Amino acid sequence: MKALVTGGGGFLGQAIVKLLCERGDEVRSFSRHPHPALTALGVEHCRGELADAAAVLAAAKGCDIVFHVAAKAGVWGPYAEFYQANVLGTRNVIAACRLHGITRLVYTSSPSVVFDGQDMEGVDESVPYPQHFEAFYPQTKAEAEQLVLQANDANLATVALRPHLIWGPGDNHLVPRILERGAKGQLRRIGRRVCLVDTIYVDNAAGAHLQAADHLSIGSVVAGKAYFLSQGEPLPIWEIVNRILATGGLPPVTRTISPGLAYTAGAVLETVYRLLHLPGEPRMTRFVARELSTAHWFDLSAAKRDFGYQPQVSFDAGMERLRLWLASNRSP
Numbered sequence: 001m002k003a004l005v006t007g008g009g010g011f012l013g014q015a016i017v018k019l020l021c022e023r024g025d026e027v028r029s030f031s032r033h034p035h036p037a038l039t040a041l042g043v044e045h046c047r048g049e050l051a052d053a054a055a056v057l058a059a060a061k062g063c064d065i066v067f068h069v070a071a072k073a074g075v076w077g078p079y080a081e082f083y084q085a086n087v088l089g090t091r092n093v094i095a096a097c098r099l100h101g102i103t104r105l106v107y108t109s110s111p112s113v114v115f116d117g118q119d120m121e122g123v124d125e126s127v128p129y130p131q132h133f134e135a136f137y138p139q140t141k142a143e144a145e146q147l148v149l150q151a152n153d154a155n156l157a158t159v160a161l162r163p164h165l166i167w168g169p170g171d172n173h174l175v176p177r178i179l180e181r182g183a184k185g186q187l188r189r190i191g192r193r194v195c196l197v198d199t200i201y202v203d204n205a206a207g208a209h210l211q212a213a214d215h216l217s218i219g220s221v222v223a224g225k226a227y228f229l230s231q232g233e234p235l236p237i238w239e240i241v242n243r244i245l246a247t248g249g250l251p252p253v254t255r256t257i258s259p260g261l262a263y264t265a266g267a268v269l270e271t272v273y274r275l276l277h278l279p280g281e282p283r284m285t286r287f288v289a290r291e292l293s294t295a296h297w298f299d300l301s302a303a304k305r306d307f308g309y310q311p312q313v314s315f316d317a318g319m320e321r322l323r324l325w326l327a328s329n330r331s332p
Contacts, residue, residue, distance in 0.1 A: 007070025009035030050089025169325035
């Protein structure tokens with residue numbers, strides 16, 4: 001098949017592209033910048049913004065399936081930027097599928113679309129969207145996910161996948177942030193309660209996208225549904241953080257602040273940054289305070305039943321791969 005991967009040069013996007021190429025599929029990537037690593041794989045590249053309907057339409061021409069992976073991620077930034085990329089961009093992808101007669105759309109969502117600030121312990125896909133979001137990323141991703149699921153009909157089969165905290169070699173978001181703040185001594189445990197959290201190794205997330213795609217067709221069991229994805233190995237959140245720090249040769253986090261203080265600090269910092277138009281992002285936000293002091297692990301029964309999802313790389317094996325990659329890519 002010929003597949004369009006939006007965000008094909010990104011962390012997860014590149015892993016999906018590699019798997020597609022390995023099995024002989026023809027791949028086109030759509031992103032804002034060229035990526036030499038994809039060119040080396042023989043991937044066709046289209047440049048553009050998700051908010052540019054004409055650019056998205058041109059990129060989708062001639063494709064059989066779309067993996068819509070690209071998004072504006074992060075815990076801070078102007079609402080307009082998140083809306084343009086995540087909501088308007090997804091509208092443009094759906095419109096391109098319809099105009100070109102593309103019958104399959106695999107959307108990369110996030111478990112944060114149903115996070116209400118409370119513990120999520122073993123929840124399944126029946127958990128509702130919250131009434132309130134404390135960050136623009138989950139808010140706009142939730143709106144986009146609903147657009148994708150509502151678009152499922154007799155002409156277009158759609159599925160939304162919710163991988164939780166993707167990590168691994170080449171990670172440009174989660175791992176670098178933890179290592180950078182750990183090196184500066186800026187990390188603090190939030191509370192002393194043991195909160196189990198699940199994550200997902202990048203190759204497991206990419207493989208799940210191909211599995212879902214292979215089971216997706218009009219009227220199929222996966223069409224019009226959302227699925228949680230993770231390792232299925234929930235661990236205490238600060239054990240995960242400390243394991244990542246260890247892969248970079250850094251000491252564990254030992255100092256602690258209360259969840260209430262972290263949330264208050266996040267609220268104050270958000271206000272200061274917003275009023276003073278400060279660059280960068282606050283060291284703490286309300287959303288991050290909630291995320292780091294609550295449990296997040298999910299029932300994977302639906303993904304296992306409907307498209308055979310089973311993590312191929314364990315947490316420990318993934319950590320060893322990450323350690324070796326960091327060692328080989330460390331600046332002298």
